[in-house]
Amino acid sequence: MTRFYIAVAILLYCGFHPTFGIVRLTNNGYEGVVIAISDNVNENQFPDLLDQIQRTLSESSSKLYTAFRRRAYFRHITIVIPESWKNNAKYQPATKQSYHTADIRIDHTKSSMNERCTDAVTVTTIGGYQCGDPNDYILVSPNSFCSTYESKFLAKNLVRQWARYRYGIYDEEGKNRVLTYR
Numbered sequence: 001m002t003r004f005y006i007a008v009a010i011l012l013y014c015g016f017h018p019t020f021g022i023v024r025l026t027n028n029g030y031e032g033v034v035i036a037i038s039d040n041v042n043e044n045q046f047p048d049l050l051d052q053i054q055r056t057l058s059e060s061s062s063k064l065y066t067a068f069r070r071r072a073y074f075r076h077i078t079i080v081i082p083e084s085w086k087n088n089a090k091y092q093p094a095t096k097q098s099y100h101t102a103d104i105r106i107d108h109t110k111s112s113m114n115e116r117c118t119d120a121v122t123v124t125t126i127g128g129y130q131c132g133d134p135n136d137y138i139l140v141s142p143n144s145f146c147s148t149y150e151s152k153f154l155a156k157n158l159v160r161q162w163a164r165y166r167y168g169i170y171d172e173e174g175k176n177r178v179l180t181y182r
Helices: 049-067 151-167
Strands: 008-012 024-026 029-031 033-037 077-081 104-106 123-126 137-140
Touching: 033 049, 049 077, 049 151, 123 151, 137 151
Parallel strands: 033 077, 033 104, 104 137
Antiparallel strands: 008 077, 024 029, 123 137
């Protein structure tokens, strides 16, 4: 197989939008946000994952709106699912979106690979550039969506990671809680 991934998109909130792949802030709403689920994530292992992603991102949007003082929220989000998942009438073929270009990627970490659902929430920004520089993407373990107790924490953490991803905003402390900026 020469193709690693053929994706199918689920369009959330407002339906089809032509600017996928390029996140823009338009009239206080982020458009073109792409979330992709890795081929490594088994649909049978996480049967409610799509619903949990929608619920979590809806809550994250609300928290983002509050944190940014009513200046930003998630308006258009696309979820790209693996080809190996079952077909569904509500899925639409992906156009330009793929796992490798997604803003938020859902994949197993080394510690979550063999687990079904745990309370371990793993959300991190990949890139690690300097303050003020955008990062590559946000990585979320599928296990992070399992616990309803942790969903509020996950929504808040996604907003925090979004600030890191988009704007290079980091905590002002280093290892062992030592302040790195004064």
